[in-house]
Amino acid sequence: HYRYKYLSYTKMNKFLERVQERATKADVYIGFIGKSFEGRDTPYVKITSKRDSRPRGTIFIDGGIHSREWISPAMALEVIHRLALNTEQDSQVDQLLDMFDFIVVPLVNPDGYAYTFMPETGVTLGRLWRKSRTSNYSNDFSCYGVDLNRNFGYKWNNSPSFGGSSDPCSPSFSGPYSFSEPESNNLRRLLLANKDVIKGYLSFHSYGQYMLYPWGYREDVEIEDERDLIHVAKAFKDIMQTKNYNYHVGGSAKSLYPAAGGSSDYVRGVVGVKYSYTLELPPVEGSWGFIIPERKVEPIVTDTWKGIKALLFRLHSYT
Ligand code: 0X9
Numbered sequence: 001h002y003r004y005k006y007l008s009y010t011k012m013n014k015f016l017e018r019v020q021e022r023a024t025k026a027d028v029y030i031g032f033i034g035k036s037f038e039g040r041d042t043p044y045v046k047i048t049s050k051r052d053s054r055p056r057g058t059i060f061i062d063g064g065i066h067s068r069e070w071i072s073p074a075m076a077l078e079v080i081h082r083l084a085l086n087t088e089q090d091s092q093v094d095q096l097l098d099m100f101d102f103i104v105v106p107l108v109n110p111d112g113y114a115y116t117f118m119p120e121t122g123v124t125l126g127r128l129w130r131k132s133r134t135s136n137y138s139n140d141f142s143c144y145g146v147d148l149n150r151n152f153g154y155k156w157n158n159s160p161s162f163g164g165s166s167d168p169c170s171p172s173f174s175g176p177y178s179f180s181e182p183e184s185n186n187l188r189r190l191l192l193a194n195k196d197v198i199k200g201y202l203s204f205h206s207y208g209q210y211m212l213y214p215w216g217y218r219e220d221v222e223i224e225d226e227r228d229l230i231h232v233a234k235a236f237k238d239i240m241q242t243k244n245y246n247y248h249v250g251g252s253a254k255s256l257y258p259a260a261g262g263s264s265d266y267v268r269g270v271v272g273v274k275y276s277y278t279l280e281l282p283p284v285e286g287s288w289g290f291i292i293p294e295r296k297v298e299p300i301v302t303d304t305w306k307g308i309k310a311l312l313f314r315l316h317s318y319t
């Protein structure tokens, strides 16, 4: 069985197809946002209630922008499984599908992810690869790729401290210009196509246990409606607290570090979605860092799903 495992790119696609075949209570549509630099098709899943086709707001979720953060696509697949199959017969899932449509892109950066799966690539260059795998900007194989979370087009490369690098060899290379990369550009297209219906955006990353809202590009700019953003995020934090996860809620730049060109700044600043978050998943204590043993996937994603549900219920009460 494919649940609660770290799936390769190929197995992930099989997982999605199986979910679609087995889905009886929800409508599951699998589409593609485009191809990656190395030519991998990048699927997205749209999950909607079978009950009626009245218009609903959409929750947009993505994972795997950073390839080494394996818990992120695993979390996105869990969201898909829960919503589409609801094998737990959770009545809250029925309610959520009554409130929202869902679009999930579980793996934004399939090339980087596939690279982290190659057994021959050593730990530092292989398993811990963060960027995409573009080879346009350098001839040196160790300098491939762009940090996709520095490549989105809102205040891209904003000075003075943009939290990225113009050096193609840096792990946080922001690219030659915004949306230079097929992967970020593919995501932009799907976001803009749904601009008018997206009510919430969640981007899964790891690690550190943060629920971050804009702005990420500078610490000295206030965000409008900060209290609402905090209140919705607190619904997540409070549930996670009961499971002994200590999450921090705050502005991206202030709580973590300034970094321009992130997806959640773009979603707030250009797509115009008020509730736009970056979720930094565990661990922080125990510190396995990016490398979380597979046996921990099930407890982490099942616990986190409860927090996400709480966040969505509160978000719905605001919209
Ligand atoms: O640096 C990032 O892109 C994110 N952290 S990660 O460890 N997953 O790489 C944080 C993005 C949040 N935005 C800002 N801090 N600006």
Ligand code: ZN
Pocket: 065, 066, 069, 149, 205, 206
């Ligand atoms: Zn990340």
